[in-house]
Amino acid sequence: MSEARRIRLLQVASVLAVLAVWEASARAGWVDPLFVAPPSVVARAFGAIGGAALIALGDTLAKTAVAYTLAVGLGVPAGLMIGSVRAVHDVVHPFVVALYGIPKILVLPWIVLLLGFGTAPAVAYGAIHGLFPILVLVIGGVRDVDPALITVARSYGARPWQIYWKVILPASVPSVLASLRLGIVFCLLGVLIVEMFAGVRGMGHVLNALANGFQAAQLFAATALVSAASIGFVLALDALNEKLSHWRG
Amino acid sequence: MTTSAFRLAILSGVLALWEIAARAGNPLLYVPPSAVLPSLVNLVALRSYPDLLEHVLLTAREIAVAYALAVAGGVGVGCALGGHRVLGRAYAPMLAALYAVPAVVWYPSLMLFFGLDAASKIAFGFLLGFFPITLAVLAGTRQVNPHLVTVARSFGASPLAVFAKVLLPGMLFTLVGGLRTGLALAVIGVIVGEVLGAKAGMGTLINHAYGLFRTADYVALVLVTLVLIVTSDVLASLVERRARRWTT
């Protein structure tokens, strides 16, 4: 058997084993089914939450899409600019790092206070969550461009804009893509937190309500649904990444 | 010189704008910086929240436990996956996929399972800290040049010696970076947990102050929490610098 097959087998077997142990311990009463629903019940719960959960997921994803567009539209160009203009970088970078480091959860109450309940705070908070990792990664990517390549381009007579266009931008593609990948997870995270904290709709609100209602099976099903959506997005971005930075080893 | 002047200008500009905007606006929503100082004094003097210290200590304790668990789990799992090729190739991609899930989706389940006390915060802090540490250990073990292991073995190094003299120094750089990120995330996990639902701790106080529209107190509490966070990060960075000096 090839190693790839063995590994695939091991992965499937482990997932099945975890599910089996989980199912068995729930049935045997080792864990309180009120808190941990067995997989078989969770599977059925997908049907129970069904359409309502999908609508909630759609709501969350729509907010995430707006937040993500804002974060990317602002973060990538700003990151490229800060990264490539030395003077701006020196002045601004400490602020970016500080704002990146501050847990955004601390400003969450304030944002909800300002923007109320509903869509606006979720979008704003999601965008803030995504913006800083994007900025930090893009700035880092631009700063890491091999200076030897810039020298080569200069020796061939490249003008500043040509250096930007033909060297800095293509060299930054991997870090921009990495920032897009990280950014979407962070935006979704931000939206979900607001929905949990002060939501009236959306998946975060649903998860919270299910937890407060001690509906473990539905809660697990809903959690799996959001997780699958997020993993799907990241895998799609990974595929795009693979395609656009095929020149890397 | 001019750089720091610009930085100072930006900082004071933001503060001034904030002050002006806050004075013009609704004082419930906007707190001018000048109003924060008295609140901060009241807070630190234990006048506005007499039990502040208990909350700080609770949060710090939750963080410490969550982080300790995350380090133990992360280093253990990371070494296991990094040291065993088949295990690594089977489980590392699964871990990476789980890492792509915004962690907060797990929190309601943890809250359901562990209740509203410290346990759910610790569990969430652990979860957040565990991933970066595991992935850093994994990356670290992969980053060590296998040729160096061969070289050490050819000089008769035992497996233990290979680990201590080749693997550990080789991955230390990545490892301490992961440990520091792990701490930052464990801290965030605990505080997010406290804000989203808890009975005590800094996050709860913040939530409470906001709920009562005590916005100046809210900002003061945020500042105190930031001090807690920055302290933990400074400690981590000292350890990190120490370790890096040791490696070079």
Added chain:
Amino acid sequence: MTVADAELIRIDGVAKRYRTASGVVDALGDVSLAVPEGQFCTIIGPSGCGKSTLLGMLAGLVGPDGGRVLIEGQPVTGPDPRRVATVFQDPGLFPWRTALENVEFGLELQGADRGRRRAVATELLGPLGLRGFAEKYPRELSGGMKQRVAIGRALAIDTKILLMDEPFGALDEQTRMLMGEWLLDIWRRTNKTVIFVTHSLHEALALSTRVVVMTARPGRIKSVLELPLGYPRAMESPELVTLRAKLWSEIRDESLRAMSES
């Protein structure tokens, strides 16, 4: 033709001091050199003596601290890809461009249309031994292949002056000798002026019309050896064996000095 006319490159008392966080380095002392058109001028000297720095000045990438650098009588103020092409010590290929696209780079900057770029670059890949590798990315090429792509990139813009900083340094000896023959062939057909940096005595003696020996850092010109010989050169001839011994004795001292200093 007057002497000044024939002088393509004139280096006049240049010096270079690098200031870094860890202190100052006097890379280049007081260097003067005139190179007539059509020469194959090799610069040889111990590691760190400022050879790359000197080439950087000719390429318009490094500003001299003192003195001046003239090409065709005009001071060099910046890169001038219409007259000077450089092959760098580190190949410096753009990792996101294929071999062919890397070779096209200079023409692309000069606004040549796509068809011509392709044609010039494709034609160059053949003699560089890269015919089957046009669509490969740098990471898929061996060290020697990368260096050949870098040479192709410089040849593509067909300049009067070709600066080559240890272009064959990373190659095995056989490939190196073949590449030398190939370069010689191009040089003789095109009448380019080549400034060539190497650490190889063999290469210097087999290729050059003139060898410039530099001292240990801060680099100065220690001696100049004229080689008014034909090609191909019989390296075992008594004449070349004597020259080789002479060159080695010049370089040996400097290399020893450089090693004991560092």
